[in-house]
Structures are given as structure tokens and as C-alpha cells.
Amino acid sequence: MSISQEGIHCNYLNEMDLVWDRPDTFTDTTLHYCPGCGHSVINRLIMESVQELNIEEKTIGVAPVGCSVFAYHYMFIDMQEAAHGRASAVATGIKRILPDRIVFSYQGDGDLAAIGTAETIHTVNRGENILMLFINNGIYGMTGGQMSPTTLKGSITSTSPDGRDYNQHGYPLDITKIIAQMPGSAYVTRQSVDSANAVRKTKKAMMKSLKYQMDGGRGVCFIEIVSNCPSGWKMTPTESNEWLRNEIFNHYELGDIKQLPKLKTNEI
């Protein structure tokens, strides 16, 4: 047993079980995300779920435009890049041509709630059998921290230097609640990745949605993940997570908004 700045060297590792390791479906490429970004955790979680359900061979992901545009470099499954905001429309096409595949789209708030609002609403309205992941950090991270539709009141961004003013900039768009009201959605939930327990809950929601799709469930499973953006918010990663807990979760309350319907046996 020796302690150094490189960590404790353990000489009885062979007596131990490996209980957690990077999933095989998540490639060894170094992630391009900023330190402490929630995107990397969510990318890993969806790959962990895919590996645990043994559906690597028949899962197709649709990557967005935004910070997570290189998602296909990290996910060792079939991926497709979509035009800005159109990931759900591309996922619709893939699912309709290959109905036995498991399809998910991965989008941020600038992609899903700003430029792609029409595609999002109509994909849910058609009741497509896909999983939509919505990562909401309330900012346009890739282009330099501009205000997004989901930015909360008083948030300072590069296009609202005095904080978001509802009279001038309008109100935050709660797209998850809009989708929960639509009959085409099957499961709508809002989760986060700010702590280890939140990560466990988010993974559970992903597993649930993927299983529902594997069992032939009808309707869109929509998971909103309220995440952080340390660079865009001009905070350290730990400060940004505290900001999430103290400010953002008061507006975007976590939890299931629409429960998953129970499948009848003849539907499976």
C-alpha cells in the first residue's frame, strides 16, 4: 500500500470484483465537452442502458446540432446526423422504414425547443414509437452562450447581459409540459444528472423507455434532462450544480409528468 499523488496503489486488487467500468458501447475517444458538462454523463448513460439491454446491434441514434454534435464519435452504435432541429423528423423516417430497430434522438434546447419546435410537436402529435432525449441547459453553449427559449428570468447570457426580461424577451418555453398534454406521448419525465442519485434515476427512466419501445409500445417516450453548462453560465462545475438545485429546479420541477401506460398482453 503506497500513497502518492497518483492515487493509492492497491496490491490486493485481484481479491476484488470490478463493479463499474466504462461501457463497451461508449468509445475510448476523449470527450470534447467542457469539464463538468452534463452532456458527457447523458451520452454515457444512454450507452450504458443500450448495453445492459443487449440492443447494441439494433439501436440507431440520431445526433443533433449543438454541443453534442459529435455524439456519434462516442456512441459505438449506428448513428445518423440530422440537420439543425430535425433529429426527431429523421428518427421518424428511420423508425418507419426499420420498425424492428430501437430509435432514439438526442437534442439540446436550442435544437429541440427553438429551431425544431415544429418537428418536435408534430413528431409527438403523430405518436411515433421513438425515444426523444431533450437536454435542457437554458443556453446556446456551442455558439457562445446566447439566450435560449428555456432560459429563466434574470439569467445573464451574452444576448441578455442585464438578465432575461419577460417584457422584452418573452417567457421560458416549457416544452415538456406541452408534450405531456398531447395524446401521442406515452411517457414524459423530467430528470437531471447533478448528483449520483439523479444519475441513477435518469438511467432508470432511459431503461424504462427503451424497454417500452422493445416491447412494441405505442407513442413517444420523452425524457427531459435539466443539465448544467459551466462555461456558458460562467461558473465552476460544482457551482453550476448548486445553481441547478437552488434556482433552476424551482422552475423546472423534476419527476414523471406522464406515467407509462401498462401494456396489454396482446400488444407485446
Add this chain to the structure above:
Amino acid sequence: MTKSSGHIIINIQKCKGCELCIIECPQNGMALSSNINQNGYHYAYLAEDICTGCTNCALICPEAIIKVYRKKKSKILKQPVSTL
């Protein structure tokens, strides 16, 4: 020295020093090194041998570079229930 029930191995060259694992560790066994890795980040490391293998640090780690080991559970031999 008593053996701790868990252990972690961090790929320090890929660490970006976000400190999320340090905050998340319930045993407060992790620390940020004063040295830097090849990318110029201060990296997290296991500073005290009190790991329980709870996997919290690995779950929160954005880079997914933490391997978690846990002590094997000692098998308790079940005594055959004598028939009365």
C-alpha cells in the same frame, strides 16, 4: 492495516479536474492533485484508503474514467436444515 472494502482506479491523463467526484464522495476520500496531467488539468485522485466501492464517483464522472472495485462478498456456507 485493515483492508478497505473498495478501490478506484482513475485514468488521470484523461481527467479534466471538474471536482464533481470529490464533492460526491460520501467518505470524503478524494482530493485534487497539485500536479497536472498531460492536458494541463489538475486531476482527482484517491487520497485516503477509505473507499467503500459505492460507485458514486464513477456515476457522476463526466469522462467515465473511473473503474470501481469492490471486495468479494464472503460466501456463507448454508448449513443444511435438519429435518425435525
